[in-house]
Amino acid sequence: MNLIFMIPLGPTTLIGRCEMKPVHAMSVPRPQKSSFSQAPVITDETRRFVNQIFIELQASFTAWKQTFPTNEALAAAKVTWMKALVEARIVRKEQIAQGLRVARQCESDFFPSPGKFISWCKTAENVPDIDTAFGMLNDYIADHQIGMPIEVRAMFDLIDRTVLRTKTESDLFRVFKRNYRFVCGLVNSGQSIDEYLREPLALEHSESFEQSEERRLRVLDEISKTRFKLGLKR
Structure with missing residues (x-):
């Protein structure tokens, strides 16, 4: 043609x-070139x-x-x-x-x-697309976060809990969209997102043997106290 x-x-x-x-x-x-605006x-x-x-x-x-x-x-x-x-x-x-x-x-x-x-x-390579990530909203609210990428957790953690429970889904998506761009920007630039997690995942290699043992004994003590209150044998 x-x-x-x-x-x-x-x-x-x-x-x-x-x-x-x-x-x-x-x-x-x-x-x-345009004389009306800075190109x-x-x-x-x-x-x-x-x-x-x-x-x-x-x-x-x-x-x-x-x-x-x-x-x-x-x-x-x-x-x-x-x-x-x-x-x-x-x-x-x-x-x-x-x-x-x-x-x-x-x-x-x-x-x-x-x-x-x-x-x-503006997305990140190992982060789900925005629709998939936002689709995890119900799991996040129900505290079913096992297997949820920490990047997605951070996006939700940046939203106030009151807002999560009171706003409509469309309102939440507008906020989430902003958080998505922000977190992906951090990931793409190699920055840590730990400070934006409400409960950052503990890194096993950063915990000494003494700290690990102390945590284990504390958990055992709590279990023992709970069993005593319930009248169960130790």
Whole structure:
């Protein structure tokens, strides 16, 4: 299919006739300068990121041509994506890799929006997606937290207990969404989340033999007292 297309290239415009190219074959045009607002700084590395992102997403979302039916639409989209990624500070390879990892697991055939992809980049590799994590709400409230990732526990622990019991599920999800981004950000940057856990899990290797023995005797003493109160034989 032959198409007439126009791609902005700085102060000039290139007009030509060519075959519709695959996503990865098209270069990313440089965005036009605007006198009305301060444009984000777009580096060559960002352009390479966008090209690689589009190559990967084209393979994952086979209906991408419905979103970008012309070369002009495709070129404009790349400029928008560059700006969105820079504004959201999604410029590290690790962030991009995580976004693409989530994209490959997505069941949709349609190309995602920049905002959706950015939200994927802000997740953490070993943490469930936000819907799965929030789906553990009832287990958390019922104190059935065995097997629950500590990252998800931290997201819930950051919510006031009164709020957990009084707010609607939609209200809780808005709060949880904020906590999800926060905790995933800590995990992705290699920071500890222990301080955000109400009852941090004890690390076995950090407990000395004396501390372990003291804890064991204390538990045995509590059991003994409980049995005495119940009139049971020691």
